[in-house]
Amino acid sequence: MSNVGVIFRREFRGYFDSTIAYIFVVVYLLLNSGFFMSGFFLSGEASLRAFFENLPLFNIFFLPAITMGLWANEQQAGTFELLMTLPMKSWQVVTGKYLASLAFYTIALACTFTLPLMVTSLGNADPGAIFTGYVGAFLLGAFYLALGIFISGLFKEQIAAFIVTCLVCLFFLLLGNDFVVAGIDGWIAGFGSFLRDHVAFSSHWNSLQRGVIDFSSILYFLTMPALFLGLNAISLERRRY
Amino acid sequence: MIQVKDVTKVYGPTMALDHVSFEVGKRQILGFLGPNGAGKSTAMKIITSYIAPTEGSVTVGGIDVAKDPISVRRLIGYLPETTPLYEGMQVDQYLRFCAKARGLAGARLNSRLDWVVQQCGLEEMFKKDINQLSKGFKQRTGLAQALIHDPEILILDEPTTGLDPLQIIQIRKLIQELAHEKTVIFSTHILQEVSSTTDRVIIINNGRIIADGYLNDLQSDARGGAQLRVALTAGRDEVERGLISLDSVAQVNVVSEAEGVVTARLRGTDGVNLRREVGQLAAARSWPVMEMGVPEVSLEDAFIEYIRRSNEQHGKEARHV
Numbered sequence: 001m002s003n004v005g006v007i008f009r010r011e012f013r014g015y016f017d018s019t020i021a022y023i024f025v026v027v028y029l030l031l032n033s034g035f036f037m038s039g040f041f042l043s044g045e046a047s048l049r050a051f052f053e054n055l056p057l058f059n060i061f062f063l064p065a066i067t068m069g070l071w072a073n074e075q076q077a078g079t080f081e082l083l084m085t086l087p088m089k090s091w092q093v094v095t096g097k098y099l100a101s102l103a104f105y106t107i108a109l110a111c112t113f114t115l116p117l118m119v120t121s122l123g124n125a126d127p128g129a130i131f132t133g134y135v136g137a138f139l140l141g142a143f144y145l146a147l148g149i150f151i152s153g154l155f156k157e158q159i160a161a162f163i164v165t166c167l168v169c170l171f172f173l174l175l176g177n178d179f180v181v182a183g184i185d186g187w188i189a190g191f192g193s194f195l196r197d198h199v200a201f202s203s204h205w206n207s208l209q210r211g212v213i214d215f216s217s218i219l220y221f222l223t224m225p226a227l228f229l230g231l232n233a234i235s236l237e238r239r240r241y
Numbered sequence: 242m243i244q245v246k247d248v249t250k251v252y253g254p255t256m257a258l259d260h261v262s263f264e265v266g267k268r269q270i271l272g273f274l275g276p277n278g279a280g281k282s283t284a285m286k287i288i289t290s291y292i293a294p295t296e297g298s299v300t301v302g303g304i305d306v307a308k309d310p311i312s313v314r315r316l317i318g319y320l321p322e323t324t325p326l327y328e329g330m331q332v333d334q335y336l337r338f339c340a341k342a343r344g345l346a347g348a349r350l351n352s353r354l355d356w357v358v359q360q361c362g363l364e365e366m367f368k369k370d371i372n373q374l375s376k377g378f379k380q381r382t383g384l385a386q387a388l389i390h391d392p393e394i395l396i397l398d399e400p401t402t403g404l405d406p407l408q409i410i411q412i413r414k415l416i417q418e419l420a421h422e423k424t425v426i427f428s429t430h431i432l433q434e435v436s437s438t439t440d441r442v443i444i445i446n447n448g449r450i451i452a453d454g455y456l457n458d459l460q461s462d463a464r465g466g467a468q469l470r471v472a473l474t475a476g477r478d479e480v481e482r483g484l485i486s487l488d489s490v491a492q493v494n495v496v497s498e499a500e501g502v503v504t505a506r507l508r509g510t511d512g513v514n515l516r517r518e519v520g521q522l523a524a525a526r527s528w529p530v531m532e533m534g535v536p537e538v539s540l541e542d543a544f545i546e547y548i549r550r551s552n553e554q555h556g557k558e559a560r561h562v
Contacts, residue, residue: 017329078323087314
């Protein structure tokens, strides 16, 4: 476990070595709360529903930026060879890096806590729904980031990793969209619904936003990232041949 | 300490290594010599388990690299061709990271850190950002990283590239000192590097080992048998006739003739006999011997000769196919 910790600490610190991390957090907050606030007083509703509704699409453009460099930067600096000859298993390096990206996202997410504070002071907000909403936001981030680190390992340039990660995240988002589901069902009967129910995150995400923490949702948001991290570790091992 | 058995590595259509076998004993320094792209780096990457061979096996310290790469990595300190540095970190942060990643902690970590910083001459740079360092200090930081866990084996891929002459001498000296207690493999395409650091050399070309041995042997082998340079005070014709009549002499070339002294270059089968017979002949005929010696073949000559032979061989095989 200490191996994971060593990698985690270096990677997490690495985010703050440049000013990009600070700019990232500020822009993330400004845009996120800006969009939320623009509609907040018109709706006259003391809830974070609008904030969480935007998040799956919003994160598609932000989270791939956190993961795009995780492997591409190592390749460019030549440190990849150092990491791969350390006495550690591939999965330990992968997990350390992944947890660093997740910690960074958690900080950015925690910076939005001013919104629930404001909402609860202005009206009668439901603290349970806000709590599960944040649990959902964390789990959704864990999903996107795991996908992102896996894709980062497949590309030598971080821009390529960024674009492909955005597209694949968008793909998973669209799998839960009713129009897309109906379209696929029109082609192959039942296939669109199958993808929505078993592959897409929308149903789990929606139930969390309604204030329900379902066992199947937790299971989904644990297995999918684990799958992507496993694929990442396997692709690192395969590289040797 | 290191056994490489019949290792082949194929990258797509290119054969980077072609049935390469060699061994390195404990506390030996081995120099890998060869033109760029010959397969030196590939061989080192396979020993460090960074890449796996297509065929063949490698054991390090008795451990099969394919079966237990993690244990092998513990034994090895590795400096890849591209110095692996995190530009955003300070030298001390970087070395601490490498030390912890190798399982060092506490007092042991601090004492190792002090040692590598002192050995690699990094005291002044300890608190500097890596991206502010000169090429030489970056290279030394890379070397410090390879030494931090006091490994039994050091693998250094072109450790002196980009350094100035003074730094090169320092690094060479450090390698020689380290070899008292460690097994060292280093690669270079600079010939002086080998002759000033090590005795044992492997020359690689086109993914094959074309020479493996001690410097002196390789040099005399490249000469193609024994040679002798001799200067005698006598007439040119009688010298030529006398020398060629000796059993051990195969060929006589008169190099110069001045002031009654004839200088000739002899080629023969056996160096000791050659010298003895020439000496006896000169004594019997009362020719004063002005000079006698083995002409120097530089490492460059040996290297070029080996590469020439190997390319010739390669060409022949290619024509057969």
